[in-house]
Amino acid sequence: MLSTSLPARLFVLAALTLGLTAAAGAQEKKTLKLQDTTSYTQQPIVFGVEKGFFAEEGLNVEFVGTQDPVTATSRGDVTFAFGPTSVYLRAAALGAPIKIVAAAFRSKGPYFLIARKGIKSFADLKGKTVGVGPDTSGNLASVARYLLRAEGIDPNRDVTLFAAGATEKAYGALETGQVDATIIHQPFAALGEIEGVSTTLARAWDYLPTYHTGVLIAGDAVIAGDPDLLRRGLRAYFKSYTYAKAHYDEYLPWLQARLKINPEAVKRAIYQEDDVWDANPAIDPKAIHDTQQLEIDVGNQKEFYAAAKYIDERFIPQEYVKPFVYPGRKTQ
Numbered sequence: 599m600l601s602t603s604l605p606a607r608l609f610v611l612a613a614l615t616l617g618l619t620a621a622a623g624a625q626e627k628k629t630l631k632l633q634d635t636t637s638y639t640q641q642p643i644v645f646g647v648e649k650g651f652f653a654e655e656g657l658n659v660e661f662v663g664t665q666d667p668v669t670a671t672s673r674g675d676v677t678f679a680f681g682p683t684s685v686y687l688r689a690a691a692l693g694a695p696i697k698i699v700a701a702a703f704r705s706k707g708p709y710f711l712i713a714r715k716g717i718k719s720f721a722d723l724k725g726k727t728v729g730v731g732p733d734t735s736g737n738l739a740s741v742a743r744y745l746l747r748a749e750g751i752d753p754n755r756d757v758t759l760f761a762a763g764a765t766e767k768a769y770g771a772l773e774t775g776q777v778d779a780t781i782i783h784q785p786f787a788a789l790g791e792i793e794g795v796s797t798t799l800a801r802a803w804d805y806l807p808t809y810h811t812g813v814l815i816a817g818d819a820v821i822a823g824d825p826d827l828l829r830r831g832l833r834a835y836f837k838s839y840t841y842a843k844a845h846y847d848e849y850l851p852w853l854q855a856r857l858k859i860n861p862e863a864v865k866r867a868i869y870q871e872d873d874v875w876d877a878n879p880a881i882d883p884k885a886i887h888d889t890q891q892l893e894i895d896v897g898n899q900k901e902f903y904a905a906a907k908y909i910d911e912r913f914i915p916q917e918y919v920k921p922f923v924y925p926g927r928k929t930q
Contacts, residue, residue, distance in 0.1 A: 625656040628824070630831045631676045634661035637765070638785055638867070640680065641853055642703070646838025655830040668694050671817040677831055678820075682737040683810040683886070684893050690908035695818040697910040700832055700879040702812030703839035706924070707802035708871050709741050709811075710787035713779035714772055714796055720749035728753075729762030729771050729780030737811060738764065740896045741802045742781040748805050748928075772796060785859060785867035792863050803874050807924040809892055810885040821910060828913045832879065836918040839877040878920040881909055885922070 630652065632643060646652060647659050664670040667679035668689045680702050690696050717723060728746070731738030743753045753759060762771035762780055769786040771777045773795050781802075790796030802809070814835070816828055842849040850868060854861040886905045893899035 627656050627658065628827050628830070629660050630657045630827060630834075631660045631662050632831075633667060633670070633676055633679050634663045638853065638857055638864070639704070639708070639783065641856060642839045642842040642849070643835065644856075645842055645849060645852060646834060649838070649841065651837045651841070652831075652834040655834045657827075657830055657834060667815070668696060671696050671815050671820070674817050674819050674823075677827060678814045678816040678835075680812065680814055683813045684737045684740065684889055684898070686813055686815050687886070687890070687903060687905060687908060688893075688899065690815075691903040696815045697818065697821060697908055698813045698881065699816045699821070699828065699910050700814045700836075700914050701810070701881050702814055703836070703877045704871075704875050705810050705812045705878070705882075705885065706874040706876075707741055707806050707809050707811045708783060708874055709738060709781050709802040710784065710798050711742065711745050711779060711781050711800040711802070712772065712787050712790050712796040712798050714775070715794060717778060717799075718797065720746070720751055720799060723751055723779055724756045726778035727758045727760050727776070729768050729777040729782075730759045731761065731764050731768070731781060733761050734759055735898050737893075738781045740892055740898055741806065741809065743896045744809075744892060745781075745800050745802065745805055749800075769795075784871055785857070785863050788866035788870060789859060789863040792860055792866065801871075803925055804928040806888075806892065807927055808882070808885045808888040810882070810889040813881070814879075816910075816913075821913075825913065829915070832913055833915040833917075836877055836879055836915050839875075840918060843872075843875055843877055873925065876920060876923070877918060878922070879914045880919045880922070881911060881914075882922045 652659050662676050667681050670676045671679050672695050678699060686698060728742060730742045746753045751757060760777055762768050762777050765783055765786060768780045768782045772780050787798050820828060850865060854864045857864055890899060890902050
């Protein structure tokens with residue numbers, strides 16, 4: 599057996615120690631600023647923070663309150679933000695200093711058209727009032743218009759479209775009779791079924807499988823000034839969503855305890871849209887094209903934007919990229 603002198607062993611030990619110290623110090627501690635939200639779709643981020651996924655990337659997470667993600671990312675108040683593809687693409691094309699940096703954990707239309715009890719079909723909506731989100735030109739309104747037309751209802755003549763709000767506001771408008779139907783996110787479609795307030799008439803992704811609804815944006819200043827922060831933040835984001843989806847047995851009880859609504863509605867909501875939660879950060883150019891086409895068709899957009907100018911894919915965590923898979927389109 600070969601022997602090693604004490605000085606040599608000490609030299610090797612010192613070299614290993616220095617190497618480990620350098621490796622540990624190579625990942626500088628940074629602060630990632632994200633939107634502060636109570637939205638149930640964004641809770642895997644909080645879950646991931648508690649699980650330590652962001653800390654593993656050397657990140658402290660600071661949640662920032664904002665009602666305007668485009669301005670917040672443009673100013674660098676938040677590092678990246680989640681939101682509607684068509685709205686963010688339009689903002690970038692009109693001059694906002696932002697880029698789409700990844701698809702969100704879910705990019706297929708997670709919208710449900712629900713109607714008050716007594717309305718059993720689209721035909722029953724004629725002469726009624728339909729809620730279409732916070733305004734009549736947003737992506738919720740675009741989808742609602744398409745769903746109505748697909749089922750033989752002229753959104754300009756057969757119904758009255760009303761900006762009833764989103765999430766809780768939209769549900770409240772239906773519950774109090776301000777509208778007869780509304781386009782809405784989970785968990786309110788599930789809650790309406792359980793509480794006997796509403797019936798689900800349609801799921802958007804059955805009609806518009808390639809309508810792209812969710813992306814992450816970052817400001818040009820963050821992209822140029824700290825690309826490492828963006829890369830680490832996106833890795834932790836997709837690790838959080840991927841883990842939550844793969845561990846419903848752990849994530850669901852956590853979510854039920856966190857949200858202040860019927861726990862059974864939370865459970866039903868999770869499983870009702872399980873098939874569109876793919877946590878794929880890749881951005882499908884065909885889906886972006888189809889999304890713009892719909893926005894043009896409903897009058898929200900005059901012409902196609904050169905989308906590639908406003909998309910920066912350099913920071914996408916490749917370990918989470920998957921093939922693009924879409925559900926079958928509903929036949930009328």
